[in-house]
Amino acid sequence: MNNQLINFIVKKYLKFDKKNPFISISAILAFIGVAVGVMVLIITMAIMNGTAKEFENKLFTMNYPLSIYSKFDNGINHSLLEELEKKFPKLKFSPYISSQAIIQHDEKMSGGLLFGVDFKREAEINSIYKKAVKDKVLNKYDLITGMGISDKLFLYDNSKVTMYFTALNPSGFTMMPKMKRFNYSGSFRSGLNAYDNSYMYTSVEALRTILRKSDDYYDGIHIYSDDAFNDINLIQKELSDYPNIGIVGWWQQNGNFFSAMALEKKALFIVLMLIILVASLNIISSLLMTVMSRRKEIALLLSMGATKKEIKKIFLKLGIVIGFSGIALGIFLGFFGMFLLDNFNIISLPADVYGTSKLPLELDMIDFISILIGSIMIVLLSSYYPAAKATKIDVIDVLRNE
Secondary structure, eight states: OOHHHHHHHHHHHHSOOSSSHHHHHHHHHHHHHHHHHHHHHHHHHHHHHHHHHHHHHHHHHHHOSEEEEETTSOOEEHHHHHHHHHHOTTSEEEEEEEEEEEEEETTEEEEEEEEEEOHHHHHHHOHHHHHHTTTOOOOTTEEEEEHHHHHHHTOOTTOEEEEEEEEEEEETTEEEEEEEEEEEEEEEOOSOHHHHTTEEEEEHHHHHHHHTOOTTEESEEEEEOTTHHHHHHHHHHHGGGOTTEEEEEHHHHTHHHHHHHHHHHHHHHHHHHHHHHHHHHHHHHHHHHHHHHTHHHHHHHHHTTOOHHHHHHHHHHHHHHHHHHHHHHHHHHHHHHHHHHHHSOSSBOOHHHHSOSBOOOOOOHHHHHHHHHHHHHHHHHHHHHHHHHHTTOOHHHHHHHO
């Protein structure tokens, strides 16, 4: 195969054709279309991944990687906690008691979920809580609330608040809800309104006293794990002797949310890949017009000894140069666009809705490879048909008529 001849003709056909400018314009549009398609795909997939990771990190912290719970509200004994800590020394455990409660400050009230926790243990597994209690010395009836609650009730340091619990106290011929005064000691901001407007923390001793629970009683145990998907199976085996106790992962608590995001990501990938497919139609039309306009030259080459494989390779290489150049430019523009969006405040998001004002970007390697492979396949398929068409020219008929 004469590669020098092939390269010479490819370079010639890539030059702007003044006699048939539409062919060259069509090739340029194909080049630009492929580049834009690849660029949009890269930036879109980076935004989708970044958004999913952002929500995952926030849900991962507030929902905890793993949570052990009592199936029948019988509670969990402290001895189980000690047993798990011995068998899984690499994991971090934070036992808790929880209760629905209403918080009141002056004339304003708000409802939420109150967790009684071990302050030290909770700070080790919850970075948002740790930031809220940093450099604070907390006492038994101190209270940490979400920022949404503190803003709504106009709380300030050392404010005295009244907590109303769903548990009831007998009072003469009536039943009164349990009440207790707490000392407001700070707030946390998770970035998700669902938690900032409802979650509160106090000491586990405080809730035990109010709810009249024994000293070794817990409602559940939150667990921090770097490999939750694997550790959940190991812990389940250890809990097989406790039929009333279960364990759940953070992804199981938010399965519908992440399934919807994954489906949206796949749909966007397919739709945006169509941009490259449409651009590749210009490659087909450009190469077909080149074949039609160069029929005489192709016939002469074939009559002078050029093989059909060489002719096919000429047009296949021509399409590959146009398409692959567009892919290369699209990759450059995609990463350059990510750099601009990541370092400059070009797009600002409402923090109260998305939990961050900065557009999250993170391109997964699998997505990048999928974009690359998909684009290459489309370009190769678009180049193959015109290349095959060029070899089917009738040499004698063309030379007689031309």
